Amino acid sequence: MRRRAAEDRIHDFLEVDLGMTEEDAVSEANRCIGCKKPLCIHGCPVQIDIPAFIARVAEGDFIGAAEKIKEQNMLPAICGRVCPQETQCESTCILSKKGEAIPIGQLERLVADIERKRGPKLPDIGKPTGKNVAVVGSGPAGLTASAELAKEGHHVTLYESLHMPGGVLTYGIPAFRLPKDIVNFEILQVLSLGVELRTNHFIGRSLHVHELLRYDAVVLATGAGLPYFMDIEGENLNGVFSANEFLTRINLMHADEFPTYDTPVLKGKNVVVVGGGNVAMDAARVARRLGGEVTLVYRRREEDLPARLAEVHHAQEEGISFVFCAAPIRILGEKSLTGIECIRMRMDILDDSGRPNPIPIEGSLFTIEADVVIGAVGQGPNPVLLREIEGLTLGKSGNVVTLETGETSLPHVFAAGDAATGAATVILAMGTGKRAAQTVNQRLKGGSG
Amino acid sequence: MYPIMKNQEIAEDVHEIWVKAPHIARNAQPGQFVIIRTNETGERVPLTISRVVGSTIRIIFMKVGKTTHALAAIPETGYIEDIVGPLGKPSEIAYYGTVAIVGGGVGIASTPYLAKALKAAENRVVGILGARTAGLLILENEMADICDELHIGTDDGSKGYHGFAVDLLRTLINTEPVHAVWIIGQTIMMKVTSEATREMGIKTFVSLNPIMVDGTGMCGACRCTVDGKTKFACVDGPDFDAHTVDFDTLMQRQQMYHELELESFEAWKAAEGEKP
Numbered sequence: 057m058r059r060r061a062a063e064d065r066i067h068d069f070l071e072v073d074l075g076m077t078e079e080d081a082v083s084e085a086n087r088c089i090g091c092k093k094p095l096c097i098h099g100c101p102v103q104i105d106i107p108a109f110i111a112r113v114a115e116g117d118f119i120g121a122a123e124k125i126k127e128q129n130m131l132p133a134i135c136g137r138v139c140p141q142e143t144q145c146e147s148t149c150i151l152s153k154k155g156e157a158i159p160i161g162q163l164e165r166l167v168a169d170i171e172r173k174r175g176p177k178l179p180d181i182g183k184p185t186g187k188n189v190a191v192v193g194s195g196p197a198g199l200t201a202s203a204e205l206a207k208e209g210h211h212v213t214l215y216e217s218l219h220m221p222g223g224v225l226t227y228g229i230p231a232f233r234l235p236k237d238i239v240n241f242e243i244l245q246v247l248s249l250g251v252e253l254r255t256n257h258f259i260g261r262s263l264h265v266h267e268l269l270r271y272d273a274v275v276l277a278t279g280a281g282l283p284y285f286m287d288i289e290g291e292n293l294n295g296v297f298s299a300n301e302f303l304t305r306i307n308l309m310h311a312d313e314f315p316t317y318d319t320p321v322l323k324g325k326n327v328v329v330v331g332g333g334n335v336a337m338d339a340a341r342v343a344r345r346l347g348g349e350v351t352l353v354y355r356r357r358e359e360d361l362p363a364r365l366a367e368v369h370h371a372q373e374e375g376i377s378f379v380f381c382a383a384p385i386r387i388l389g390e391k392s393l394t395g396i397e398c399i400r401m402r403m404d405i406l407d408d409s410g411r412p413n414p415i416p417i418e419g420s421l422f423t424i425e426a427d428v429v430i431g432a433v434g435q436g437p438n439p440v441l442l443r444e445i446e447g448l449t450l451g452k453s454g455n456v457v458t459l460e461t462g463e464t465s466l467p468h469v470f471a472a473g474d475a476a477t478g479a480a481t482v483i484l485a486m487g488t489g490k491r492a493a494q495t496v497n498q499r500l501k502g503g504s505g
Numbered sequence: 506m507y508p509i510m511k512n513q514e515i516a517e518d519v520h521e522i523w524v525k526a527p528h529i530a531r532n533a534q535p536g537q538f539v540i541i542r543t544n545e546t547g548e549r550v551p552l553t554i555s556r557v558v559g560s561t562i563r564i565i566f567m568k569v570g571k572t573t574h575a576l577a578a579i580p581e582t583g584y585i586e587d588i589v590g591p592l593g594k595p596s597e598i599a600y601y602g603t604v605a606i607v608g609g610g611v612g613i614a615s616t617p618y619l620a621k622a623l624k625a626a627e628n629r630v631v632g633i634l635g636a637r638t639a640g641l642l643i644l645e646n647e648m649a650d651i652c653d654e655l656h657i658g659t660d661d662g663s664k665g666y667h668g669f670a671v672d673l674l675r676t677l678i679n680t681e682p683v684h685a686v687w688i689i690g691q692t693i694m695m696k697v698t699s700e701a702t703r704e705m706g707i708k709t710f711v712s713l714n715p716i717m718v719d720g721t722g723m724c725g726a727c728r729c730t731v732d733g734k735t736k737f738a739c740v741d742g743p744d745f746d747a748h749t750v751d752f753d754t755l756m757q758r759q760q761m762y763h764e765l766e767l768e769s770f771e772a773w774k775a776a777e778g779e780k781p
Contacts, residue, residue: 217721219542219549219587227719254528256589258721261537262528281723285735292728292735292754294761301724309548309718315772318548318571319718320765391757440722440740 057162057366062373066344069231069312072370073137075169076162078118085113088158091150096160099148101487102200104128106145106160113163122171125164126179130203131196131242131486133172134225136165137234139483140364172241181249182209187500190215190271192259192441195223196482197473197489198277199246204493205275206249210500213271214251217258220308221247223279225482227308228300230338232345233367236307260441269445273468273496276456277489280474282436286330290387291431295322299331299339299432306342324348324428328396330384331432332356337367339430340376350376351424355383355401355414383414385421387429395423435479442475453478462492470496506584510561512577516641518568519611520577527560529590535619536596536712536744539564540720542587543575551717551739553615553689554591565614565643570766571773592720593743596710598622602684603629605677606652607670607698608644609690610636615712617647619687628685629653631677635670635690639663671698683707688747692756699747709747713738715758730754 058074059065065072076084088110096106104125112121125132141147141161149157187210191198194216202212220226225239247253259268259278268274283298285291302321305311309319327343329336332354344350352371354361358380361368372378382398389395400420403412437454449457449465455478456471458464464471472492473485511523529539538553539562550572556563568574579585596619604623608616613634624630632652636642637660649655656673657665666673670690677683678701686709688698695711702709715727715738722740729738730751736742 217589218719219589227723256587257528258589258592261591262532262589264532281721283723283725285725285728292730292758294758298725301718301726304718304724310546314765315769317546318769320548320762320769322761438722 059370062375065232066374069345071235072232076159076166078116078166078170081113081118081163081166082116084159085110085163087151088114089150095148095150096145096158099145101144101483102129102490104145104164109167110158110160110163113167118167118170119174121163121167123177125167126176129486130246131199132164132168133238134196134234134242135483135486136161136163136168137238138229138481140481142365144483172238176245178245178248179207181207184211185209185500187211187272188213189273189275189496189500190268191275191277192268193223193277193279193473193475194221194243194253195277195279195473195485196225197279197475197485197492198223198275199243200486200489201275201277201472201493201496202251203246203249204490205496206246206251208497208501210497212251214253215257215259215263216253216255218308219255221253221255224281227304228335228338230303230307230342232341233338258440260444265441265444265446269468271468272500273470275462275489275492275496276442276464276469276471276475277473277485278438278441278475280435280479281438282454283431284434284436286384286431286433288384288386290389290393293387293389293393294391295324295389295393295427296387296429297431299329299335299430300435302339302430303335303342312346321346322428324426326424326426327351327428327430328353328424328426329430329432330396331434332361332363333432333434334363334367335435336432337363337371339432341371341374343428343430344374344376348428351379351426352376353379353382353384353396353398353424355381356411357381357403360411379424381414382422383416384429388423393427393429395425396429397421397423435474437475437478445469458492460491461495462488463495506586507588508584509579509581512579512581514577515565516643519565519641519643520568521555521563521565522576522579523558523561523563524585524588525561526588526590529554529588530557530560530562533557533562533591534595535598535615535622537591537593538720538743539588539590540592540717541576541585543572543579544586547575547586548572549718549720551592551714551720553712554618555614556618565611567611571770574770574773589720592739594741596622596687596744598626600626601628601708603631603682604685604687605631605633605674605683607633607674607686607688607690608635608648609670609688609694609698610641611643612690612694612712613643613648615689616687617644617651619689620648620651624651631683632656633658633670633673633677635659635673635694637661669697670694671701674698675701678702678705678707686710687712687744692752692759695747696752696756703748710744711747711750712743713745713750713755714743715755716761
């Protein structure tokens with residue numbers, strides 16, 4: 057993969073990954089053996105016809121390739137960048153058994169970028185059905201559901217509580233991984249299908265539940281935006297952030313451009329990020345770009361990090377220090393914080409997820425100096441709306457309980473994305489959004505809705 | 506884009522604006538707030554809903570930093586970029602018996618809306634309004650029209666009782682039974698004033714105003730310690746039981762960006778000075 061040098065990229069928020077050249081793309085695509093029973097498609101949560109698009113790349117037909125992808129996925133430039141292909145389509149590629157898989161993500165990204173610059177063709181939209189669907193939340197699941205429903209001719213009202221659509225694509229994932237002009241462009245593509253976007257609407261408050269339920273169908277795609285805290289002493293000291301807050305201040309509110317933009321952020325000299333997922337990597341790399349010396353503390357071993365391997369490597373290249381097998385005990389400071397006290401962990405027997413159970417080692421306390429601490433220890437489903445819908449069955453973590461079809465315990469209410477699954481990936485959210493939309497469509501067109 | 510229908514200075518540095526926002530006006534209730542963004546580069550600032558008429562809502566604020574100055578400078582033909590709401594839980598409107606509503610300074614902004622709802626719930630409503638000086642007292646007539654009884658105090662004695670609102674509240678609760686109290690003002694005022702009702706165990710609500718970003722429970726910037734637990738003021742509040750709130754931590758957190766806020770304000774003033 058071509059990428060910018062670490063010493064250059066830590067000074068800005070421009071994209072790290074430079075993508076693939078057209079020549080390389082054609083030669084990589086020509087390695088595809090065109091399996092009779094392609095496994096890559098099964099590895100894709102939205103079932104893109106991967107061999108068909110790769111065949112077009114191999115012929116140099118990049119636009120045709122992009123159009124092929126968009127039959128199944130309206131957000132290809134986003135997915136080409138943030139999907140964990142290495143655990144999905146590329147992991148099931150037969151070539152990966154003996155050597156290198158086809159770089160499907162890079163190919164997707166390239167053809168989407170080429171098509172975007174040329175000006176894409178809009179898909180055909182079905183005859184208006186006269187049915188009204190409310191989609192709550194404009195993140196990956198909501199956008200995908202909206203696009204699918206609009207293509208079928210339903211009138212979709214897409215509600216968003218923030219002033220910008222996109223959900224985690226907008227407030228969560230930093231621009232150096234996912235440039236915002238690309239996000240905005242692909243969102244506009246969805247809206248141009250006739251989806252009516254209403255920003256600044258907090259559903260459950262701006263629109264009460266009984267008003268929402270007047271739609272012919274409702275898709276709940278409210279995401280997993282509720283930040284978990286570490287629940288340790290000192291967590292409310294000035295300088296302690298949830299990763300959600302820290303990233304929102306930068307990605308949505310442009311605090312890195314303060315005071316041109318009004319929103320401030322504390323730029324730490326010594327920043328400690330707690331957690332080991334993609335959100336932790338994003339927070340650490342943002343803090344690095346704000347000029348901080350950044351240490352990431354994770355309670356298990358390096359090989360247990362849930363973040364994408366590439367993101368971990370990028371973080372390491374950018375000079376982020378990793379402290380493994382350690383967990384925070386308390387945050388130190390009076391008015392503002394001075395450090396974080398941690399304890400070493402030893403790895404016990406593997407749990408159900410195949411990861412070792414971390415056990416604190418007595419007497420192994422140590423302190424890391426810090427003026428900013430960012431907790432990236434997970435998120436739960438946004439509870440406000442979900443709890444107010446009478447009769448909606450919720451799971452243990454507050455997620456909406458759904459069937460594979462996206463159906464919930466209420467007849468006209470469907471759920472998709474992290475609101476249903478708990479915090480997962482962009483593409484899994486899109487997959488469930490698509491599935492829910494298909495169910496809604498069958499229901500509305502079948503006349504039994 | 507949401508039009509500003511009216512913008513006027515109602516006391517020194519205190520403005521009232523009316524914003525056309527049907528999506529908020531239709532379901533707004535007392536105790537709730539909005540978050541506004543003045544323009545493309547603006548920050549998200551929470552402000553209490555002060556009154557609703559038709560599809561417009563009233564917001565009252567004091568010019569303190571950049572955003573409030575910029576908001577006050579928007580002409581009546583102008584607009585703000587964004588406004589989301591109504592946010593937060595509504596105040597617990599019910600029949601209590603006699604209720605006291607104590608407003609301090611610009612915190613008085615939300616008292617008539619609350620008083621009206623409590624009056625409609627058949628409470629006897631006693632208003633207590635406190636300001637630093639007579640010139641900063643707002644909404645006195647509106648409150649006088651709604652309340653069964655209204656007491657006024659100023660810190661400098663320029664109008665009404667010479668002293669703090671907490672003294673007027675103490676006098677009231679020592680004179681007659683009061684069944685619920687709301688205190689709305691600066692954090693230090695709410696901390697001090699709510700001490701008056703603690704011993705008698707009178708149910709007392711305060712409306713907290715921490716720093717917020719999204720206002721929908723997604724960032725935790727507004728987290729407060731209430732009854733020893735972390736609560737998000739934006740979705741769990743903003744009203745909380747006054748006697749369980751850790752006001753000191755709240756005040757400390759409100760100061761988090763003090764220096765940066767000054768920097769932002771200075772930059773704004775310099776830019777405004779350069780305008781023809």
